[in-house]
Every structure is written in C-alpha cells, then in structure tokens.
Amino acid sequence: MLTFTLRRLLLAIPILLVISLVIFLLVDLAPGSPMSEIPLTVPPDVRQKMIEALGADQPVFVRYLLWLKQFFWVEPMTLVDGWFGTDFTAGEQRILSWQSRSPVFTIIGQRIPQTLTVVGTAYLVGVLIAVPIGIYSAYRQYSFFDQAGTLFAMIGFSVPTFFSGTLFIIIFAVWLGWFPTKYDTTLEVTDWATFWEQVRQMALPVMTLGLANAAAISRYMRSSMLDNMAMDYVRTARAKGMSERVVVLRHVLRNSLIPVGTVIALGIPSIFGGAIITENLFGVNGIGAALIGAIHANDIPMVQTLAFIFAVLIVLFNLIADIIYGLLDPRIRYD
Amino acid sequence: MKFKTALLGAAAAFVLAPAAYAERGTDGEVKLTFPQAVSIMNPYLSGGTKDIYASSMVLEPLAGLTPDGVLVPKLVTEIPTKENGGISEDMTSITWKLLPDLKWSDGTPVTADDAVFTWQYCTDPAGGCSQATKYEGITSVEAVDPATIKVTFSGPKANPYTAFVSALAPVLQKKQFEACLGAAAPTCTDPNNMPVGTGPFMVTGFTVNDTVSMAANPNYRDPAKPAFATAVIKGGGDAEGSARVVMETGEFDYAWNTQIPPETQASMAAAGKGQFVVAFGTLVERIEMNTTDPSPDLPEGERATAKHPHPILSDIKVRTALSKAIDRSILVEVGYGAGGKPTCNVIPGPADWASDNDGCLTQDMEGAKALLDEAGWTDTDGDGIRDKDGKPLNILYQTTVNPIRQDFQALVKDWWTELGVNVELKAIDPGVFFGGDPGSPDTFQKFYADVEMYANNSESPDPESYLGQYQCKNAPSPETQWQGENINRFCTPEYDALYATLATTTDIAARQEIAKKLNDMVTKDSMIVIPLVHRGTLSAHSNALGGVQINAWDSELWNVADWFRVK
Numbered sequence: 001m002l003t004f005t006l007r008r009l010l011l012a013i014p015i016l017l018v019i020s021l022v023i024f025l026l027v028d029l030a031p032g033s034p035m036s037e038i039p040l041t042v043p044p045d046v047r048q049k050m051i052e053a054l055g056a057d058q059p060v061f062v063r064y065l066l067w068l069k070q071f072f073w074v075e076p077m078t079l080v081d082g083w084f085g086t087d088f089t090a091g092e093q094r095i096l097s098w099q100s101r102s103p104v105f106t107i108i109g110q111r112i113p114q115t116l117t118v119v120g121t122a123y124l125v126g127v128l129i130a131v132p133i134g135i136y137s138a139y140r141q142y143s144f145f146d147q148a149g150t151l152f153a154m155i156g157f158s159v160p161t162f163f164s165g166t167l168f169i170i171i172f173a174v175w176l177g178w179f180p181t182k183y184d185t186t187l188e189v190t191d192w193a194t195f196w197e198q199v200r201q202m203a204l205p206v207m208t209l210g211l212a213n214a215a216a217i218s219r220y221m222r223s224s225m226l227d228n229m230a231m232d233y234v235r236t237a238r239a240k241g242m243s244e245r246v247v248v249l250r251h252v253l254r255n256s257l258i259p260v261g262t263v264i265a266l267g268i269p270s271i272f273g274g275a276i277i278t279e280n281l282f283g284v285n286g287i288g289a290a291l292i293g294a295i296h297a298n299d300i301p302m303v304q305t306l307a308f309i310f311a312v313l314i315v316l317f318n319l320i321a322d323i324i325y326g327l328l329d330p331r332i333r334y335d
Numbered sequence: 336m337k338f339k340t341a342l343l344g345a346a347a348a349f350v351l352a353p354a355a356y357a358e359r360g361t362d363g364e365v366k367l368t369f370p371q372a373v374s375i376m377n378p379y380l381s382g383g384t385k386d387i388y389a390s391s392m393v394l395e396p397l398a399g400l401t402p403d404g405v406l407v408p409k410l411v412t413e414i415p416t417k418e419n420g421g422i423s424e425d426m427t428s429i430t431w432k433l434l435p436d437l438k439w440s441d442g443t444p445v446t447a448d449d450a451v452f453t454w455q456y457c458t459d460p461a462g463g464c465s466q467a468t469k470y471e472g473i474t475s476v477e478a479v480d481p482a483t484i485k486v487t488f489s490g491p492k493a494n495p496y497t498a499f500v501s502a503l504a505p506v507l508q509k510k511q512f513e514a515c516l517g518a519a520a521p522t523c524t525d526p527n528n529m530p531v532g533t534g535p536f537m538v539t540g541f542t543v544n545d546t547v548s549m550a551a552n553p554n555y556r557d558p559a560k561p562a563f564a565t566a567v568i569k570g571g572g573d574a575e576g577s578a579r580v581v582m583e584t585g586e587f588d589y590a591w592n593t594q595i596p597p598e599t600q601a602s603m604a605a606a607g608k609g610q611f612v613v614a615f616g617t618l619v620e621r622i623e624m625n626t627t628d629p630s631p632d633l634p635e636g637e638r639a640t641a642k643h644p645h646p647i648l649s650d651i652k653v654r655t656a657l658s659k660a661i662d663r664s665i666l667v668e669v670g671y672g673a674g675g676k677p678t679c680n681v682i683p684g685p686a687d688w689a690s691d692n693d694g695c696l697t698q699d700m701e702g703a704k705a706l707l708d709e710a711g712w713t714d715t716d717g718d719g720i721r722d723k724d725g726k727p728l729n730i731l732y733q734t735t736v737n738p739i740r741q742d743f744q745a746l747v748k749d750w751w752t753e754l755g756v757n758v759e760l761k762a763i764d765p766g767v768f769f770g771g772d773p774g775s776p777d778t779f780q781k782f783y784a785d786v787e788m789y790a791n792n793s794e795s796p797d798p799e800s801y802l803g804q805y806q807c808k809n810a811p812s813p814e815t816q817w818q819g820e821n822i823n824r825f826c827t828p829e830y831d832a833l834y835a836t837l838a839t840t841t842d843i844a845a846r847q848e849i850a851k852k853l854n855d856m857v858t859k860d861s862m863i864v865i866p867l868v869h870r871g872t873l874s875a876h877s878n879a880l881g882g883v884q885i886n887a888w889d890s891e892l893w894n895v896a897d898w899f900r901v902k
Binding site: 031035037039048051102173177184185186283289297298 | 770
C-alpha cells in the first residue's frame with residue numbers, strides 16, 4: 001500500500017505540471033482582456049500603460065515560468081516567512097490578482113473558511129439526508145416512500161441551483177421573512193445570539209446545495225443497497241435467524257458503503273471548489289464566487305491559481321478514494 | 336410643582352434634542368449593496384465604477400459635482416474662477432485654497448504637498464494610473480504654501496477643472512502612499528485597500544471582492560456628520576438580487592446599479608419598502624455605422640479600413656432610412672422603463688449642452704422605404720429583400736451578450752426586415768467586445784460588421800474629450816493596432832476644424848454652441864451614429880434612508896455624509 005501511494009504521488013508531479021501548462025495556455029488563449037471592465041471613457045494609451053503596469057504584455061512563456069516560480073517557490077516561502085519570521089522572500093513578487101492588486105493567496109485564505117463552512121455543511125447535510133433515504137428506499141423497494149424518495153432525487157437532480165435558490169429566497173425570505181438572503185461575512189460568532197444569526201444566514205444556501213447533493217448520493221446509496229440485498233450472504237444471514245435490523249444495518253449497509261464512500265470522497269474537492277452559482281446568489285464570499293468574479297474580469301493570475309489548486313485537489317482525492325477503497329474492502333490490494 | 340415642571344422641561348429638551356440637530360454616529364449602520372463587489376479602494380488603480388463609488392466615501396477630491404453638474408467645493412474654500420482670481424487671466428493656471436484645519440482620518444493635517452504627491456503618483460509612467468487623462472496637459476502642481484495648490488498647464492486650458500475634481504481624481508495622503516510610486520503602486524496592498532482619507536467614513540475592514548466595512552471618520556470636517564456610525568458595502572450577486580434586498584426584504588438601505596426589466600421594477604416597487612431613483616448622465620445606447628467595408632473577402636490589413644468605403648452604408652440615404660424605421664419609445668418601454676428615455680443625441684445632457692435635435696423620435700416607416708427606393712435599393716427579384724446591381728441589402732448587426740441588447744436586436748431586426756433589409760444578428764461576449772485585444776476579430780474597435788450597438792458616455796458634463804473621439808486621427812486601423820475611439824472611421828475636415836475651435840474657446844456659452852453643432856454633425860447631419868436610448872443609472876434606496884440625492888456627474892454617493900435614518 002505504501003509503495004502504491006508513493007508511486008502515485010510521484011506520478012502526480014508530471015501530471016500536475018502538464019495540467020498547469022494546459023490551464024495556463026487555455027486561460028491565456030481565451031479571448032478577453034483585463035481591461036474589459038474599464039469604462040470606455042479611459043483612452044487607449046492609458047489602457048496600454050495599465051496593461052504594462054500589470055505585466056500582461058509579457059510573452060506567454062515568460063509569464064508561465066514566472067507563475068511557476070511564484071507558485072512553487074515564492075508562495076510557500078512566504079508562508080514559511082510568516083511562520084518563522086524568516087526573510088526568504090524579501091523583494092520577491094507574490095502572485096498578484098490583476099483585478100484587486102492583492103496577493104492571490106491572501107484572497108484564497110480569506111475565502112476558504114466561508115466555502116468550507118457553507119459548502120461543507122451542505123455536503124454533510126446532504127450525506128446525512130441521503131444515506132437514510134437510500135437505505136430505506138432500497139429496503140422497501142417500490143413502496144410509497146421509495147417513490148417519494150425517487151421524486152425528491154429527480155427534483156434535486158434536475159432543478160438547477162439558480163432556480164431552486166431563487167425559489168427559496170422568494171418563499172422563505174420575501175414571503176415568510178424567516179431568513180436573510182445576503183450572507184454577512186463580517187459576522188463573528190461570539191455567543192449564542194451570533195451563532196443563531198450564523199445558522200439563519202446559512203440556512204438558505206445550505207438548503208439549496210444540500211438538496212442537490214442529497215439527490216445524487218441517495219441514488220448511489222439506494223442502488224448499492226439493492227445490489228447487496230440480492231446477495232447470497234444476506235440470505236445466509238437471514239437463515240441464521242438474525243433480526244432484520246442486524247441484517248440490513250450491519251451486513252448489507254457495511255458492504256454497500258464501499259462504493260458510496262468512494263463517491264463521497266471524490267465529491268470532496270468540489271467542496272473546496274465552492275459552489276459558483278449558489279455562492280454568487282447568496283453573497284457567500286467563497287472560492288466559487290472568487291473564481292467567477294475573476295473569470296468575468298479576465299483576472300488571469302487568479303483564475304490560473306484557483307484552477308490549478310482544484311486540479312491538485314482532484315488528483316489528491318482520487319488517490320485518497322483509491323486508498324479508502326482498499327481500506328474498506330479487504331479483497332482489494334494494490335501491491 | 337416647580338420641580339415637576341423643571342423635570343418635564345428637561346425631559347422635553349432631552350427628547351427634542353436629536354430632532355433639532357443631528358449628531359455624528361447616532362443613526363447606527365447604513366448598509367449598501369453593489370451587484371459587482373468592490374476590488375480595490377484606490378480609484379487610480381481601478382477603472383471600475385464600483386471601486387470609484389466605494390472609495391468616494393473615504394477619499395475626496397478638492398471639488399465635486401452636484402446632480403445638476405455644477406461644481407461644489409469639498410476640501411477647498413471656494414471654486415477658483417477668473418473673477419475671484421483663482422484662474423489666471425491667460426487660463427494657464429488654477430489655484431486652489433484648502434480649508435483651514437483640514438485633517439486626514441488619522442488626525443494629521445492635509446497640506447498642499449498631498450495634492451502635489453497625488454499628481455506625481457498618477458503621472459508616473461510606470462504606475463499604470465487609470466485616471467491619467469485627468470492630469471493631462473499639466474506641467475506642474477506646486478505647493479505655494481501649505482494651504483495653496485497651484486496647477487499650471489502647458490497652454491490655455493478651457494476646462495481647468497479636471498485634476499482633483501470629482502470622485503475620479505481624489506487627493507491621496509502622501510504619508511501613506513509615499514512608497515507606492517510607479518512600479519510599486521500595485522504591490523501596496525494595504526494602502527490600496529484601506530486608504531486614509533478626508534471623507535465622512537474610514538475603512539475598518541476590507542475583504543477583496545466582498546465587503547468593505549467603514550466607520551465614521553472622527554476627524555471629518557463637519558462635527559455633526561455623518562449621521563451613521565458605521566457603513567457596510569456588500570458586493571456580489573446580480574442586479575435583481577441587489578434590488579430585492581432593498582425593495583422586498585429590506586435587509587439593505589441602498590443598492591447601486593439595479594438595472595432590471597421594467598416589469599420587475601414595477602412589482603418590486605409595489606412591495607412599498609423602498610424606491611427606485613434614476614440619474615441621467617450622458618450614457619446613450621446607440622447603433623454605430625461602419626463607413627468602411629468589413630467584408631471578409633478583403634485581405635487582412637485592408638478589411639474595414641478607410642481604403643475600402645462601405646458598399647451600402649456610405650450612402651447617407653440608407654443610414655437615414657435605417658434610423659427612421661426604428662421606434663425608440665418601444666425600445667425604452669421594453670428595455671429600460673423608468674431608467675431610460677428616447678434620444679436622437681450623442682450628448683443628451685446636461686440641458687445646456689444638449690442639442691434640440693428630436694427629428695428621430697417618431698418612427699417613419701414609409702419615409703424610410705421611400706428613401707431606400709430613392710437610393711436605388713429596390714426589390715427586383717421579389718424575394719422580399721431589396722437589392723441593387725444584383726447585390727442584396729444584407730446587414731450584419733453585432734452587439735454584446737446582454738438580455739436587453741438581444742431584445743433590441745430582435746425588435747430592430749423586425750423593423751428593418753419590414754423595410755426590406757436582410758439582417759443577420761451577432762452577439763459577442765462583452766469581455767471580448769470591449770477587451771480591445773488586437774488579435775481578436777470581435778472587438779468593437781475592429782468593427783468587422785456593418786452596424787454595432789453599445790453604450791458610451793462622457794465622464795464630465797463638459798463633453799470636450801468625449802467629442803474628440805470622432806476626429807479622423809482617432810480611427811482604429813492596423814497601423815494603430817486597432818486602438819482608437821472613432822470606430823466608425825468617420826472623417827470630415829469640417830468636424831476636425833470645429834473640434835479644434837472647441838479646444839481653444841473659453842466662453843462657456845460659445846462652447847455649448849460648438850458642442851451642439853458637433854453633436855448634430857455625427858447624428859442628424861450624417862447619421863453616422865443613430866442614438867437610441869438615453870440611459871440613466873437606476874439605483875434603489877429603502878424608505879428608511881433619507882438624504883439620498885442621486886448624481887450622474889460625480890459618485891452616486893457624493894453626499895453620503897448627509898444621509899440619515901428616517902425614523
């Protein structure tokens with residue numbers, strides 16, 4: 001297992017380098033300019049000066065190599081400097097966002113907590129709702145509950161979040177007035193009152209995302225349970241006189257969780273990736289909102305860095321999913 | 336009895352006091368929301384309106400503009416004029432006098448050195464200052480004494496109120512930005528996000544592209560203002576969401592740029608929690624005509640250049656016919672509602688500068704058809720499309736991806752089809768269209784189409800620099816890397832000559848006459864530009880917020896110090 005992990009990790013290095021180059025070229029070749037948000041009243045020669053001040057007029061490979069240096073050397077060393085008070089990066093240029101002129105990693109650092117709280121909670125809520133629904137739907141296949149669960153999953157699958165989110169806003173915020181619609185990122189949880197505020201402002205985005213997450217996972221759970229219910233070992237367990245509870249929850253559930261565990265692990269990078277539409281809709285200043293804002297403004301350093309971090313996370317969680325698979329299922333061994 | 340009366344009197348005084356004179360910071364928090372989040376609080380490094388408006392709560396210019404487009408002193412004792420001696424007789428210098436005892440929010444005094452420094456900051460060639468045009472033509476800015484700023488121009492300047500005027504050109508604190516000159520400008524993250532200013536508020540927290548938190552500036556020059564103790568600008572989402580949180584849920588007090596469809600405006604206003612306000616500046620949605628041939632059969636380098644005049648649109652009769660066929664009031668009704676009005680002018684305001692040209696306001700389909708017949712475009716083969724010398728009347732009509740613009744395209748296409756014109760529509764991503772990338776065929780400057788639609792405006796009430804764009808020399812071409820504002824490649828010696836007299840005319844009434852003539856030359860006289868809609872900026876404020884005076888000539892938040900809570 002250890003050799004397998006090491007081999008995969010080493011293999012990841014060239015893969016990630018190629019990915020970073022492809023992302024860079026794609027983002028760079030995409031049409032648009034960092035000046036497209038500047039009003040037309042700013043004349044062309046001033047625009048040209050602004051582009052030069054950003055360094056955007058350099059050839060593409062110069063910028064790529066500079067970005068590689070900044071990403072793999074300057075940024076980690078800035079972190080080290082921050083921890084130990086050393087001075088490795090004095091005078092080095094960090095990756096700066098073209099739109100806000102702030103270091104990209106400072107922005108990411110500001111935004112990760114919001115994304116983790118909101119999108120992470122939604123994922124957790126989604127899993128907690130989906131697993132019981134999936135279990136019971138499979139156990140009572142074609143029952144009323146199963147049909148209702150299928151309907152729920154279909155709605156969650158097919159209704160896009162920009163629609164369900166707006167619907168929730170109109171029902172719960174405009175008509176009922178229960179929850180706020182704009183996420184207040186300056187709120188600090190210090191006591192029960194502010195905690196309650198936080199719960200209230202998270203309610204709508206978590207509901208919107210949780211619905212979509214639960215729909216997908218409940219279907220996986222149900223079909224995995226159905227596969228296992230038909231197995232010989234289930235009949236054996238029942239023949240031994242075990243209670244239904246033990247048969248379903250101990251024998252069938254455990255085996256059914258193996259593929260579902262992989263699906264859940266593979267979904268985790270999407271938590272870090274944020275939820276572009278939902279975050280934007282509710283004003284959660286997470287990673288997804290940062291990405292879409294940067295794309296709109298043609299903020300290449302920001303888009304490039306975020307896209308690459310997502311690539312790293314996906315490669316990493318694929319590996320973790322493989323390892324979990326091996327741990328959960330003793331029949332699978334990689335060595 | 337006496338004691339009781341005294342008590343009553345004291346109580347009454349206590350109750351009445353706040354009503355009689357407001358005090359700083361007594362009205363709690365004012366919450367604003369922008370559909371685009373604030374990226375940076377330094378207007379010199381941004382060009383985005385969102386950043387300029389947000390920073391106007393903190394940074395102030397020497398003078399601002401009122402909703403009527405009139406100059407109003409902010410950090411100075413009075414507006415310099417020739418009469419009060421502030422502007423030299425030969426119009427080559429202007430002298431500003433700072434208010435006495437003026438302080439930055441950190442308590443240090445504001446001096447003329449700060450203004451001198453601001454000029455150096457924005458004119459440093461390596462800094463990439465986005466407001467460089469505000470400081471154009473200035474040879475020096477001097478601190479005559481700590482309270483006197485003298486700006487000298489390279490020649491007589493008809494409109495000397497550019498540097499340090501309006502939210503686009505505020506004064507920066509020298510102490511804070513001293514290390515940020517030139518190439519270092521973008522790397523000064525902290526000063527750029529939390530500038531020290533003289534405005535009614537100061538930044539207390541800044542998260543990029545999300546929230547700006549502000550508190551009342553303890554050193555603001557009016558001790559009774561601002562009425563709010565804190566202010567928050569939350570960004571992100573879309574125009575409809577921003578409007579909703581003010582008009583329907585009441586979570587926010589003010590929403591900037593709530594450009595939403597007319598029917599949604601009406602249903603939100605019906606909720607009764609707030610109101611829409613609209614400011615009309617000079618923003619005009621227009622169709623621009625290409626005077627050069629954009630045909631893809633021409634070799635690159637000659638395509639859409641002055642070498643090949645447009646085969647169809649070079650005829651003024653065709654251009655006039657296309658304009659006559661449009662019903663502008665329907666366009667306003669469909670696209671903008673209260674946020675727009677029909678116009679025939681490139682310069683629709685202020686009133687003193689706008690031409691009385693209104694000949695295009697009524698649709699005249701029959702007149703348009705007659706003009707095309709006259710021009711020789713008739714339907715000889717009976718396919719519904721007019722033709723001439725065997726060539727059909729085909730027009731490629733491009734604009735950006737935007738729901739209102741696509742509605743406009745569909746409506747105009749209907750009218751032009753009725754006229755017998757074959758119209759092909761094209762919608763381009765705004766980032767590409769306005770991006771100005773010389774390698775892309777789809778920029779508005781390259782104009783590889785017959786007509787294109789977008790909006791443009793003059794950033795100051797005096798439209799001199801705006802009208803300059805239609806000079807021959809500003810035509811984009813391969814030689815200029817396709818940069819330049821005269822995208823029509825309109826070129827007449829009369830226009831250039833009249834424009835040259837505008838730059839040297841100093842009498843305001845004479846300037847207005849010239850501006851009107853120039854406006855007519857590109858609109859009704861030549862039909863190079865067909866103006867459609869005079870667009871306002873639509874914003875929303877809650878009924879609980881008082882003092883809002885929307886402004887099209889300066890920051891919309893220009894009088895935020897006077898805002899108060901309606902109780």
